[in-house]
Amino acid sequence: MLKKFSNFTIKSLLIFSGAFAGITILFISIFLFKEGLGFFKKPAVEEGYSLFVNSKNKVEDFDSKKIKEIFDHEITNWSELGGEDVEILLFRMDNIFDYYSDEELGEEYEFLAEKLAEVIKAEEGIIAFVPHQYSPAEYSGVKELSVPNITPSDFFTGKDWLPTATPSPLFGTLPMLLGTLLVSLVAILFALPLGLGVAIYLSELAPEGIRKFLKPIIELLAGIPSVVYGFFGLVVLAPLVQKTFNLPVGETALTGSLILAIMALPTIISIAEDAMRNTPRAMKEASLALGATHWQTIYRVIIPYSKSGISAAVVLGIGRAIGETMAVLMVTGNAALMPTSLFDPVRTIPATIAAELGEAPSGGAHYQALFLLGAILFIITLFISIAAEMISKKKNYKDM
Amino acid sequence: MIVTKNINFYYGTFQALKNISMTMEANTVTAFIGPSGCGKSTFLRLFNRMNDLIDGTRLEGECLIKGKDIYDKSINIDALRKDIGMVFQKPNPFPKSVFENVAYGLRVNGIKDKKFIADKVEETLKAAALFDEVKDKLNKSAFELSGGQQQRLCIARALAVEPSILLMDEPASALDPISTSKIEELIHDLKKKYTIVIVTHNMQQAARVSDKTGFFMLGELIEYNDTKKMFLNPDKEITQNYITGRFG
Amino acid sequence: MNKRTKQKFAFFFFRLFSIIIVGILIAILGFIAVNGLKVINWEFLSGMPKEGMTEGGIFPAIVGTCYLIIGSLIFAVPLGVMAAIYTVEYAGNGKVVRFIRMMTNNLASIPSIVFGLFGMALFVKGLGFGDSIIAGSLTLGLLTLPIIIRTSEEALKAVPESYRTGSYALGATKLQTIRKVVFPCALPNILTGIILSISRVSGETAPILFTVAAYFLPSLPDSIFSQAMALPYHLYVLATSGTDIEASRPMAYGTALVLVVIVLFFNLTATLLRQRLSKNMKNK
Numbered sequence: 059m060l061k062k063f064s065n066f067t068i069k070s071l072l073i074f075s076g077a078f079a080g081i082t083i084l085f086i087s088i089f090l091f092k093e094g095l096g097f098f099k100k101p102a103v104e105e106g107y108s109l110f111v112n113s114k115n116k117v118e119d120f121d122s123k124k125i126k127e128i129f130d131h132e133i134t135n136w137s138e139l140g141g142e143d144v145e146i147l148l149f150r151m152d153n154i155f156d157y158y159s160d161e162e163l164g165e166e167y168e169f170l171a172e173k174l175a176e177v178i179k180a181e182e183g184i185i186a187f188v189p190h191q192y193s194p195a196e197y198s199g200v201k202e203l204s205v206p207n208i209t210p211s212d213f214f215t216g217k218d219w220l221p222t223a224t225p226s227p228l229f230g231t232l233p234m235l236l237g238t239l240l241v242s243l244v245a246i247l248f249a250l251p252l253g254l255g256v257a258i259y260l261s262e263l264a265p266e267g268i269r270k271f272l273k274p275i276i277e278l279l280a281g282i283p284s285v286v287y288g289f290f291g292l293v294v295l296a297p298l299v300q301k302t303f304n305l306p307v308g309e310t311a312l313t314g315s316l317i318l319a320i321m322a323l324p325t326i327i328s329i330a331e332d333a334m335r336n337t338p339r340a341m342k343e344a345s346l347a348l349g350a351t352h353w354q355t356i357y358r359v360i361i362p363y364s365k366s367g368i369s370a371a372v373v374l375g376i377g378r379a380i381g382e383t384m385a386v387l388m389v390t391g392n393a394a395l396m397p398t399s400l401f402d403p404v405r406t407i408p409a410t411i412a413a414e415l416g417e418a419p420s421g422g423a424h425y426q427a428l429f430l431l432g433a434i435l436f437i438i439t440l441f442i443s444i445a446a447e448m449i450s451k452k453k454n455y456k457d458m
Numbered sequence: 459m460i461v462t463k464n465i466n467f468y469y470g471t472f473q474a475l476k477n478i479s480m481t482m483e484a485n486t487v488t489a490f491i492g493p494s495g496c497g498k499s500t501f502l503r504l505f506n507r508m509n510d511l512i513d514g515t516r517l518e519g520e521c522l523i524k525g526k527d528i529y530d531k532s533i534n535i536d537a538l539r540k541d542i543g544m545v546f547q548k549p550n551p552f553p554k555s556v557f558e559n560v561a562y563g564l565r566v567n568g569i570k571d572k573k574f575i576a577d578k579v580e581e582t583l584k585a586a587a588l589f590d591e592v593k594d595k596l597n598k599s600a601f602e603l604s605g606g607q608q609q610r611l612c613i614a615r616a617l618a619v620e621p622s623i624l625l626m627d628e629p630a631s632a633l634d635p636i637s638t639s640k641i642e643e644l645i646h647d648l649k650k651k652y653t654i655v656i657v658t659h660n661m662q663q664a665a666r667v668s669d670k671t672g673f674f675m676l677g678e679l680i681e682y683n684d685t686k687k688m689f690l691n692p693d694k695e696i697t698q699n700y701i702t703g704r705f706g
Numbered sequence: 707m708n709k710r711t712k713q714k715f716a717f718f719f720f721r722l723f724s725i726i727i728v729g730i731l732i733a734i735l736g737f738i739a740v741n742g743l744k745v746i747n748w749e750f751l752s753g754m755p756k757e758g759m760t761e762g763g764i765f766p767a768i769v770g771t772c773y774l775i776i777g778s779l780i781f782a783v784p785l786g787v788m789a790a791i792y793t794v795e796y797a798g799n800g801k802v803v804r805f806i807r808m809m810t811n812n813l814a815s816i817p818s819i820v821f822g823l824f825g826m827a828l829f830v831k832g833l834g835f836g837d838s839i840i841a842g843s844l845t846l847g848l849l850t851l852p853i854i855i856r857t858s859e860e861a862l863k864a865v866p867e868s869y870r871t872g873s874y875a876l877g878a879t880k881l882q883t884i885r886k887v888v889f890p891c892a893l894p895n896i897l898t899g900i901i902l903s904i905s906r907v908s909g910e911t912a913p914i915l916f917t918v919a920a921y922f923l924p925s926l927p928d929s930i931f932s933q934a935m936a937l938p939y940h941l942y943v944l945a946t947s948g949t950d951i952e953a954s955r956p957m958a959y960g961t962a963l964v965l966v967v968i969v970l971f972f973n974l975t976a977t978l979l980r981q982r983l984s985k986n987m988k989n990k
């Protein structure tokens with residue numbers, strides 16, 4: 059009886075564990091998207107605040123970018139936005155004291171909304187940034203601006219990432235998307251020839267003794283924590299890059315790519331080597347028997363034969379590079395600007411999350427934007443891993 | 459053409475060939491027969507130095523081809539292998555098109571002239587009695603051919619680089635009877651131009667195609683004689699037993 | 707160029723590349739070892755950070771990392787091993803297994819920062835653990851789950867089928883067979899997976915950034931719900947955002963060395979153990 063019961067418990071536990079392992083990844087994706095997708099429901103103006111203008115103001119077409127430029131004094135006249143030729147007057151809450159004294163606003167600021175309305179009515183060029191609790195919306199002569207929510211196209215194609223700007227933060231992720239791609243692809247460009255070379259050496263040339271020595275070395279390279287790579291990059295590589303190319307700073311896209319290249323090497327080497335070792339002996343012998351040199355055999359038979367394995371290695375290497383966080387965070391300089399050259403600082407998606415999530419207020423637009431970035435990263439790497447699996451399963455007899 | 463003197467060959471500590479001396483004439487077909495594991499393939503692969511690829515092997519004795527010691531330091535292995543074609547037990551075309559398979563040997567030997575390559579491919583496919591069957595499939599993957607066609611493709615591939623010797627290790631063992639007889643016919647034709655050494659487990663095949671036959675057992679060359687004599691009236695009883703199948 | 711020369715040329719580069727790889731490893735490890743050894747002494751290993759982390763030791767970070775190792779193993783090992791037993795011994799070779807395997811493979815490819823996000827959303831915020839050892843351990847546990855599942859699966863599969871049939875022949879039930887025969891036999895190999903996980907857990911920074919790691923704590927953590935310092939995060943802080951980065955450089959070197967030694971020690975142990983075991987398997 060007891061035995062039956064314990065058998066049953068153990069079995070259920072086993073099934074539960076299996077199921078858990080199977081669904082963890084779904085669970086992760088649900089959580090990321092749950093937090094992330096709320097982002098597109100967030101108003102473009104900081105939560106809890108609204109913008110007001112004089113009701114005579116005809117300008118209708120606002121978005122976060124224009125608001126930011128207004129408050130940065132880059133747009134100074136309503137005519138620039140298609141309105142009357144009136145100078146723009148910026149108004150934040152503390153400006154109220156330029157118009158009224160403390161007493162006039164009441165002990166608990168109970169007259170504040172009313173007085174705000176008066177100011178807005180009087181100043182034709184005003185734009186006021188006001189918290190909801192003092193909203194003057196019910197008074198005449200005042201118009202509340204309706205700013206559309208942030209759209210996915212703003213998010214993916216916006217070139218400015220200013221998540222803490224007030225009153226209207228900007229969440230354009232294009233610089234990070236491009237930065238991530240740039241750093242990862244250049245890293246693979248460095249790592250691929252080196253990695254393939256070592257893989258060829260290991261699978262075709264190295265005597266057994268050297269192979270036995272080199273394999274653990276490569277595993278060690280894979281084992282070094284990314285923060286240590288980052289540290290090494292920061293204190294050795296960055297100054298080196300700075301000096302070599304005579305740059306103002308050493309923390310650049312190039313530095314990131316170099317570190318990532320080193321980090322992607324073990325993945326590339328071990329997968330490519332496996333693929334090449336799997337080339338049938340008969341293929342190799344057939345080639346040699348025709349008078350091909352070993353090298354001709356390698357690049358005319360072995361590499362084409364292991365093409366799918368090598369492609370999988372490249373894809374996984376890119377995946378590793380795209381997802382890498384700490385090392386990149388420490389060596390790329392993290393400027394959220396559109397990357398223009400390898401010698402400029404850049405910022406990647408993972409680095410952005412790591413650098414900003416700590417400061418983003420939980421549940422706010424910034425926080426959700428970071429989760430959305432995480433979700434994007436998740437999808438990219440998932441896609442890459444599935445692609446790699448499909449590539450390496452594919453037999454490439456036909457298309458050579 | 460091929461002369462071996464007192465060959466001993468070792469895989470690590472295991473001795474696979476014991477004191478083998480043998481002479482193979484030009485433009486003849488020599489067959490190697492013997493029970494599995496007796497060293498036929500090992501011996502055959504000595505002639506184009508294929509055994510060099512295996513770690514831990516060791517060779518004693520001399521192997522002369524056209525009077526030159528092929529294990530001499532000055533020998534250019536690629537050139538040697540170009541001159542000695544090999545056909546393997548299982549058809550092993552490259553995962554390339556039919557055309558590229560035949561052209562491969564030309565390309566790796568530095569020939570770039572497209573016209574020459576195209577002509578040569580056609581010529582050798584004809585010589586291998588394959589051209590009519592594949593002339594519409596030249597750009598298809600070699601894996602789309604039947605097993606017998608693949609094996610003839612491998613023969614064509616070997617012929618394209620104009621070797622003088624052709625080594626065949628059980629070239630028909632993976633094939634059906636019709637493909638087998640095609641290959642045997644082919645061997646018969648090729649004899650005019652090439653020196654052929656063939657390993658086979660099929661006694662009739664050895665009898666049909668070869669001029670001389672060597673019988674191996676446990677790494678030793680037991681008897682080497684004209685094929686006719688070998689099959690009708692061998693010198694050794696043990697050969698007789700093996701050929702007539704009275705042997706385990 | 708003739709083909710022999712081309713070959714010499716190409717092979718020269720491959721040899722050179724291999725030397726470069728070894729060179730890179732030596733450069734990184736050598737650099738950290740040379741600079742780190744200068745600061746490492748008993749006080750460094752057993753003391754608290756002092757003077758805005760420019761002096762003193764890294765004891766709380768070492769302790770924190772140990773807690774995280776233990777915490778994540780407590781969670782991931784039973785779960786991972788049981789999941790592996792389920793897929794290998796029970797689930798056969800059907801769709802379920804393929805699904806689980808695909809999912810765990812993909813889980814292994816998810817960047818560690820994403821685990822950090824998830825851990826923050828679920829454990830820190832969702833379950834209300836706050837920044838705590840338990841939240842960090844669970845997050846890291848998830849991260850190592852695929853490693854443990856994969857190595858355990860391989861270990862179980864490597865147990866010869868004859869052991870199982872032998873046990874059944876004696877009248878043992880499936881569960882008894884697994885418990886008495888299969889599992890003990892697979893244990894050494896499962897162990898390599900666990901050791902590998904330890905190495906991974908001790909080196910990861912991104913997953914603990916928002917789930918447990920503290921910049922500086924004046925005392926050791928007193929419960930699983932308190933924050934903790936951890937070696938990798940401590941190195942990150944010292945390297946990038948200490949009060950005085952130049953002055954804390956020596957501390958950073960020391961921390962990096964300790965971290966590398968711990969991580970690579972476990973890594974190497976796992977590798978060697980696996981080599982040894984697979985040799986034994988062959989000899990059987």
Ligand SMILES: Nc1ncnc2c1ncn2[C@@H]1O[C@H](COP(=O)(O)OP(=O)(O)OP(=O)(O)O)[C@@H](O)[C@H]1O
Pocket residue numbers: 469472474492493494495496497498499500501512
């Ligand atoms: N790569 C190798 N390493 C070690 N021993 C080998 C190797 N290849 C062959 N041998 C051994 O050498 C002996 C001769 O092998 P070989 O392949 O030459 O036999 P064979 O006569 O061609 O047999 P079969 O008719 O089965 O092809 C065998 O005992 C075999 O086990």
Ligand SMILES: [Mg+2]
Pocket residue numbers: 498499500627
């Ligand atoms: Mg053989």
